[in-house]
Amino acid sequence: MSNEEINGGDALIRALADENIDLIFGYPGGAALHIYDAIYKQNKVQHILVRHEQAAVHAADGYARATGKPGVALVTSGPGATNAITGIATAYMDSIPVVVISGQVASHLIGSDAFQETDMLGISRPIVKHSFLVQSAEEIPVVIKKAFHIATSGRPGPVVIDVPKNMTDPNYKFEYKYPKDLVMRSFPILGKGQDEKIAAAIELFRSAKKPVIYSGGGTIQADASKELTEFSKLIGCPVTNTLMGLGAFPGNDEQFIGMLGMHGTYEANMVMSEADLIFNVGARFDDRITNNPSKFGLEAKKIHIDSDPSSIDKIIGVDLAIEGDAKIVMQQLIEQVKSTGFDQSIYKDWWSKVEAWRKAHGLNHDMLQLKNEKDIILPQQVIQSLYQTTNGDAYVTSDVGQHQMFAAQYYKFKDPRKWINSGGLGTMGFGLPSAMGVKFAFPEADVACVTGEGSIQMCIQELSTCGQYGLPIKIVNLNNRALGMVKQWQDMQYGGRYSSISYEDSLPDFVKLAESFGHVGIKVEKLSELNDAMKESFAMKDKLVFLDVLVDPDEHVYPMLEAGGSMSEMRLSKDKKTF
């Protein structure tokens, strides 16, 4: 039986369906109209109409982070494509599998400065894992297949497919065939680590007195969280996660010493600076972690497991590099430990030191008990209230700034893929659209977007999308009436000269704003009202609730690494520091 003849637009959508994609986020426009017509004519692939292309990519990204499956966005040429760029860069920096399909002007017009023409391949080149310009309608199925393979394999990342309008010409038909296999030249995907390196890693643990397991987003991407946890339990040393790695090891476990780095816990940063063995799985020694690389881990042997060889020895040279898939390598390590046995008691002295650090300056996870005369709400208390209300089980997306750090510090993520934030690029505006992607993936789950009154306004238009599709997200707005993180830096480094961090008195009434989109808005100004308002929000199962919480405008995020210093050089509060 010969395959049926269809046009390029239909082929594109059918190829998505064949790739098991049932949901795409997008925004139509001239160059993408043939594709949108193809969407209309079928029902396997549902299209979600957002209000801005940046949000389409963030939503696809949030969907991918929460599910582990690739997210897909569809935009038109020119401004549609350029609006998608921030979303693509966000996914690139955090290695998220997203496929972005952009319309392009017809091939014969490319280069002529045609209406809504932009060189999408050129503009996106530094922020994609790979990109394609479709050269013929017939190659659409194979390009789609390759795009998903590249986006999801090895170290994942975004792939752009630029589709000139004539490639989806409704009148040009060809035989549709979705490829069953692909031939890729030189596309190695790493699997197992070398056996002798596995054995050597365990020996390093055996000879160490002060080891630490430092795990990043790669562990979550590789679905290696279970293995990380099992391995950590077998070894019994302190475990820390990066901002991207939170949830890979249970945040409520005693063995967990909290997040490390710029706003990591005192104990995690002290452990990193005094460790004699740093075991890195799926993290990349980035500058928010190491602080000054020349002062990083000078006394420590270092092991680095990564699926991307270019991450190894990039910032910090290591003693033992294991190139491989984190899940498979961790399984090998577990087998090795199990077959040889491991005596955890060798770390007893190390643990008593860690416990002393934790006791001295650890985070206070009972801040809700603190009262003050003016009944002012501290931002940390809002996160703790959210944590209690949701039993630590919610998906939490965030924007970027102080609220993001408070959420990372105080919401003790138990499971992977539940903490969704823009770690690498630090994109304000990410929180709400990514929450939409999560909510589409898990309609029954609690999805909270922790944000600030600065960040939320960067993609506030998506309140409309949430109304259209009935997405009962809970927006927890830590409203400190200023760009808090910038203000904190201006307090610390610029003598309190607050340059461009306030909005005069022009903030919207968020309650009315939410209501105007058909949602519920609740304003909370007193600590004594916080818990009840939080519970009330989550009790409204079918409503988006915008919880506008007025928090202490003068609060800073601590601990904080001192710029240019080592990991033990921290500010612990406005007037206390370790150096």
Place this chain on the structure above:
Amino acid sequence: MASQISLLMENQPGALSRVIGLFSQRGYNIDSLSVAPTQDSTLSRLTMTTSESREVIQQILKQLYKLIDVVMVQDLKASEFISLEMALIKVSNKSEVISKIEKNYSSLEFSELDNKKEKTILRLIGDTDTLETLLVELNDDLIEVTRTGALGMTLGDVSLETEEETKVIY
């Protein structure tokens, strides 16, 4: 002497810009660059020289290999190799220039290609360092210079070849 990197990449539009873009994006410097198709018309071979440190070169090699369009990468310095470059120069005082070359640059091959209106084009072939020294000396005599950039190849059994194709079956 600068390091030399050779690579095979897909002979496709956009592939070259990815390679070049990587250098500007990551702040690596390229001294010279030469690219053309190979005996396999689906592949181009690119040779570049760079004066970056060993550590940076290791990063460059890994980053290049990560590009989907790059099929294989080779650090020529890692084994015995030859390297040479061709230059065309246009001069008006041919005899003086030729005597300078013959006197001090015997390792360079040269030949006369064209001689119109008393301006001569000479072809020079040799290693990059010698060529550069000569060009400095000739500076005042030169009307025009164009260079290929260095080309290199490892000796004997060590060759830049493609790996086996990876077949992905679903």
